[in-house]
Amino acid sequence: MDYYSKIAEGYNELHKREQLDKIKTIFKNVYISNEETTLDVGCGTALYAYLFRNYKGIDPSKGMLEQSNSDVRLGKAEEIPFEDSTFDNVISISAIHNFNDYKKGVEEMERVSKKKVVITLLKKAKKFEEIKEHLKDYREVDHPIDAIFIKNVK
Numbered sequence: 113m114d115y116y117s118k119i120a121e122g123y124n125e126l127h128k129r130e131q132l133d134k135i136k137t138i139f140k141n142v143y144i145s146n147e148e149t150t151l152d153v154g155c156g157t158a159l160y161a162y163l164f165r166n167y168k169g170i171d172p173s174k175g176m177l178e179q180s181n182s183d184v185r186l187g188k189a190e191e192i193p194f195e196d197s198t199f200d201n202v203i204s205i206s207a208i209h210n211f212n213d214y215k216k217g218v219e220e221m222e223r224v225s226k227k228k229v230v231i232t233l234l235k236k237a238k239k240f241e242e243i244k245e246h247l248k249d250y251r252e253v254d255h256p257i258d259a260i261f262i263k264n265v266k
């Protein structure tokens with residue numbers, strides 16, 4: 113069983129408040145219309161689904177997805193199971209440090225997005241500096257726990 117499936121049952125209780133604070137900071141800095149479609153990559157329990165009218169999530173952890181009753185499916189960032197430019201926006205919150213290949217993950221998120229990609233990166237992640245360098249053409253917004261990276265892709 114993957115690590116996140118093991119902690120899935122208690123995830124929302126432990127992390128919901130902190131995670132929702134990150135999405136609040138994103139909404140203060142990026143305009144995302146209710147009419148637009150959004151894919152959440154590494155969605156976990158899909159904490160943010162209720163904020164979007166047209167939301168889908170993917171995550172490789174069955175256990176995390178089982179805690180959600182939103183439109184979610186199994187999938188990983190490195191191989192997003194959707195055609196090019198399927199979504200207006202792609203978000204990925206505190207997940208990129210878990211990707212086996214974050215460069216491929218970023219390429220894939222940009223591939224399926226028509227408008228914006230928003231990625232947040234835990235400041236305490238071991239590869240923080242390396243991943244931040246890879247996202248140098250993104251606009252950076254600060255948050256106490258994560259750095260937030262925003263790009264208009266097309």
Ligand SMILES: C[S@@+](CC[C@H](N)C(=O)[O-])C[C@H]1O[C@@H](n2cnc3c(N)ncnc32)[C@H](O)[C@@H]1O
Nearest residue numbers: 116131154155156173188189205207210211212
């Ligand atoms: C800290 S949790 C964040 C979950 C959610 N984004 C949130 O903010 O509550 C990290 C998530 O990344 C997922 N993850 C791990 N490897 C991944 C990959 N290769 N592609 C996409 N998501 C991945 C985990 O399964 C886990 O649900």
